[in-house]
Structure formats: structure tokens, C-alpha cells
Amino acid sequence: MSYEKALQVAERTLVDGATLAxxxxxxxxxxxxxxxxxxxxxxxxxxxxxxxxxxxPHS
Known part of the structure; x- marks a missing residue:
């Protein structure tokens, strides 16, 4: 996964109610x-x- 794609995924998951996984x-x-x-x-x-x-508990 490219850095730009990982960045997009992380940004989206932070605001779109991502699961913990x-x-x-x-x-x-x-x-x-x-x-x-x-x-x-x-x-x-x-x-x-x-x-x-x-x-x-924290991982």
C-alpha cells in the first residue's frame, strides 16, 4: 500500500466510524x-x- 493510499484510508476511518480492527x-x-x-x-x-x-485493555 502506498503512503498516499494509507493516508487516505486513515483519514477516512477516523471520520467515518471505522471499526477497531x-x-x-x-x-x-x-x-x-x-x-x-x-x-x-x-x-x-x-x-x-x-x-x-x-x-x-490496551494492546
């Missing part, structure tokens, strides 16, 4: 392409927020 995959893809991705940091923050609302 989709968010985790988007973060993984972004980190694979750019380990210090600020967008991946935002996706990870969204994941943590969802998990804390659900009472899930």
Missing part, C-alpha cells in the same frame, strides 16, 4: 510506511479512546 490495520500500515507517522499517532490515540470507552 480497521483502525488498528490503518495504524499498522502507516507505521510500516513511515515509522514516525503523526497520523498513525492520531489513529493510535483514537484506538486508545475507543478501548477505554469499552473497558478494553
Amino acid at each position: 480497521e483502525l488498528k490495520q490503518a495504524s499498522k500500515d502507516l507505521r510500516a510506511l513511515t515509522p514516525d507517522s503523526a497520523l498513525a499517532d492520531l489513529v493510535d490515540a483514537k484506538i486508545k479512546s475507543i478501548e477505554s470507552q469499552r473497558g478494553c
Whole structure:
């Protein structure tokens, strides 16, 4: 997956009610392409927020 495509997917999933699995995959893809991705940091923050609302342990 290209960086631009991963960026589009991550942006869309943040605003379109993505599933937790989709968010985790988007973060993984972004980190694979750019380990210090600020967008991946935002996706990870969204994941943590969802998990804390659900009472899930953090991965």
C-alpha cells in the first residue's frame, strides 16, 4: 500500500466510524510506511479512546 493510499484510508476511518480492527490495520500500515507517522499517532490515540470507552485493555 502506498503512503498516499494509507493516508487516505486513515483519514477516512477516523471520520467515518471505522471499526477497531480497521483502525488498528490503518495504524499498522502507516507505521510500516513511515515509522514516525503523526497520523498513525492520531489513529493510535483514537484506538486508545475507543478501548477505554469499552473497558478494553490496551494492546
